[in-house]
Amino acid sequence: MITLPHYLTVSAALFTLGLLGVLTRRNAVNVLMGIELILNSANLNLVAFSRFGPGNLQGQLFAVFVIVIAAAEVAVALAIVLTLYRLRRTPNLDEADFLRG
Amino acid sequence: MSAEAVIFFVFAAITVGAAAIVVLARSLIYSAFALLFTFFGVAGLYVLLGADFLAATQLLIYVGGILVLLLFGVMLTHKLYDLNLKTEVTQFLPAAIICGGLFVLLAWPIEVSLLLPRIGRVRILGTLWQTSWATGSGRGPAATTEEIGRLFMGSYLLPFEAASVLLLVALMGAAMIVRRRKDA
Numbered sequence: 001m002i003t004l005p006h007y008l009t010v011s012a013a014l015f016t017l018g019l020l021g022v023l024t025r026r027n028a029v030n031v032l033m034g035i036e037l038i039l040n041s042a043n044l045n046l047v048a049f050s051r052f053g054p055g056n057l058q059g060q061l062f063a064v065f066v067i068v069i070a071a072a073e074v075a076v077a078l079a080i081v082l083t084l085y086r087l088r089r090t091p092n093l094d095e096a097d098f099l100r101g
Numbered sequence: 102m103s104a105e106a107v108i109f110f111v112f113a114a115i116t117v118g119a120a121a122i123v124v125l126a127r128s129l130i131y132s133a134f135a136l137l138f139t140f141f142g143v144a145g146l147y148v149l150l151g152a153d154f155l156a157a158t159q160l161l162i163y164v165g166g167i168l169v170l171l172l173f174g175v176m177l178t179h180k181l182y183d184l185n186l187k188t189e190v191t192q193f194l195p196a197a198i199i200c201g202g203l204f205v206l207l208a209w210p211i212e213v214s215l216l217l218p219r220i221g222r223v224r225i226l227g228t229l230w231q232t233s234w235a236t237g238s239g240r241g242p243a244a245t246t247e248e249i250g251r252l253f254m255g256s257y258l259l260p261f262e263a264a265s266v267l268l269l270v271a272l273m274g275a276a277m278i279v280r281r282r283k284d285a
Contacts, residue, residue, distance in 0.1 A: 001103070001106070002105055002106055002109045002149075004234050004236060005208075005210075005229050005230050005234070006109065006113075007146065007150070008208065008229045009208040009210055009227070009229070009230075010113045010116060010117060010146065012204055012207040012208035012227070012229070013117045013120070013204060013208065014116065014117065014120050014139075014143075015207075016200040016201070016203050016204040016207075017117070017120040017121055017123070017124050017200070018120070018124070019199075019200050019203070020124050020196055020197060020200040021123060021124040023192070023196035023199070023200070024124075024190045024191060024192060024193050024196045024197075025124075025189075025190065026189045026190070026191055027129065027189070028178070029129065029171060029174040029175050029178060030129060030132060032171060032174070033123055033132055033133070033136055033171060034123075034124065036136065036163075036167065036171075037120055037123065037124075037136075037139065040139065040140070040143050040163075043143070043155075043159075044143060044146060044147075047146075047147055047150050047152050047155060048150060050150075050152070050240065051150040051151055051152070051239060051240055052234070052236045052237070052239050053235075053236065053237050053239070054237035054238065055237055055238045055239055055240040056240070057240075057245060057248055057249060057252060058252075060152050060154070060155050060245060060249060061249060061252055061253070061257060063152075063155055064155065064158060064249070065260060065264055067158060067159070067162050067163070068264045068267070068268060069264075069267070070162075070163075070167065071162055071166060071167060071268070071271075072267055072268055072271035072272075073271075074167050074170055074171065075170065075271050075272060075275040076271050076274055076275050076278070078170055078171075078173070078174045078275070079274070079275035079276075079278040079279045080278060081174055081178060082174070082177055082178065082278075082279050083278055083279060085177070085178040091178035091179070092189070094191070
């Protein structure tokens, strides 16, 4: 019998893996991939609560909004990464230290 | 084990295994293509949860849109003759310890009992397995598209319109950021 904690466990695994990617990768595009994993884990949580909860669709609606915001976020973030690459000739995040005094 | 359990574990293994490849692979291209399998696995879990509309949306937007954008990002931020799209890893060990500890704290599925010196017996089990969730009657597998459409056009009209404005602003902003200035 597959219950709610099973789905939440998969979601927690996705979240921690995404967090690991965000924390350890130097490449900006790879960090974005980690953020996508985290957003997917949040979505999985929402849909699972919608399925096992009181039986309405609010969780799925919220997941649709999360997907929309993920699309907007990745467009803007890639624009920033491209600008960074044009200025510094590198996609590595730790070389983006323009504001250091 | 029932058929539902088998399908769940297959999709969960695809999702988590591909996510591990995304995070651990040295090549950016491997990461991007493993991300494809993660999105497919999550879509399969959505189908298993009875969210058919959301599974289709996941495939259309994530696989068709976001993944292609990420691949564009990979290609545009490397020189074209640079064949090994390697990425570097910093501070892997502390981050792995933090993330592994977080996972054990959240979701360790099997109860383990450890006998530590001076501390005594320690029971390890993830928080979400100890919580008694307030599950309701649940929603059986039924078509969701019509009801989601009614909710979007009904009581959730304002966030729906706000999301459309957000998308427009984000796309215009992205175009503004990457455009080449004449004076530069």
